[in-house]
Ligand SMILES: NC(=O)C1=CN([C@@H]2O[C@H](COP(=O)(O)OP(=O)(O)OC[C@H]3O[C@@H](n4cnc5c(N)ncnc54)[C@H](O)[C@@H]3O)[C@@H](O)[C@H]2O)[C@@H](O)CC1
């Protein structure tokens with residue numbers, strides 16, 4: 486079944502959108518990243534910074550007041566959107582082109598309700614990662630949330646690591662990673678980015694690609710949050726789901742490889758401009 490799978494190469498990243506003379510911050514893609522509680526803001530900040538670096542022109546972090554104050558102490562370029570009691574995430578995300586939900590979000594019933602609200606009410610491309618996937622695994626195929634994800638018409642990209650994948654689809658043999666990724670993509674009607682030393686990207690239509698490019702120094706907290714943000718940033722700029730996922734996987738691996746030993750997640754974000762400069766059309770290149 487994996488015979489038709491493509492190895493993700495630089496060509497995937499050459500397809501990313503570039504700004505032109507008519508670009509301004511609001512038409513380069515507006516990305517929303519949903520933040521968790523006040524002690525858990527780092528993961529969303531990593532995702533938001535990655536989405537911003539990869540070209541989204543306007544990136545907002547959406548957080549409850551206690552977390553918004555923490556964000557305000559850290560953020561310079563990202564906008565902070567305070568979520569007052571009773572406000573629905575789907576309402577706050579109106580006007581954004583894509584959204585990332587899950588990194589360090591939380592696992593309570595209220596969080597599960599928020600995930601269901603956004604999955605149902607946000608009709609644009611959505612990246613579900615981390616806690617959003619754990620909550621999805623809890624409801625299982627018969628649950629409201631699973632059914633709501635299946636019913637979405639806008640692209641949904643999920644980015645499970647092996648532990649999160651098992652919560653969604655159960656145990657699998659290591660040599661069946663491609664097959665189980667495709668099966669989950671079909672079962673959930675989503676694009677699956679099944680992370681690890683080999684990362685597989687699978688769609689419900691049967692597209693399949695893989696990357697084994699990334700340094701094992703990627704095995705470090707927050708690197709998956711960066712990947713989720715990269716995908717979100719590319720989706721916000723209008724890239725199709727599978728293309729955005731493949732490009733983000735290549736960019737994350739290439740930026741990480743440029744750092745190597747000592748890598749921590751934020752370094753991937755910092756290494757991106759150099760990687761992008763190697764890809765950008767000549768007239769936009771830094772000299
Ligand atoms: N800067 C931050 O604030 C960060 C916050 N994070 C958040 O921390 C919370 C816990 O994240 P975890 O990723 O530990 O998720 P989980 O706590 O959901 O899963 C970890 C469990 O899964 C198992 N597992 C199996 N295969 C694994 C694999 N390939 N990679 C990771 N775990 C695997 C582990 O043994 C462990 O028991 C999430 O909310 C996450 O978003 C992380 O994203 C790291 C960075």
Ligand SMILES: Nc1ncnc2c1ncn2[C@@H]1O[C@H](COP(=O)(O)OP(=O)(O)O)[C@@H](O)[C@H]1O
Nearest residue numbers: 646680681682699701703704706707708709710
């Ligand atoms: N051994 C490895 N070799 C290459 N890449 C890895 C390895 N382990 C993890 N990664 C990559 O690092 C990232 C880790 O993501 P994840 O586990 O979700 O981290 P976090 O939740 O802390 O952000 C993924 O992109 C994954 O593909």
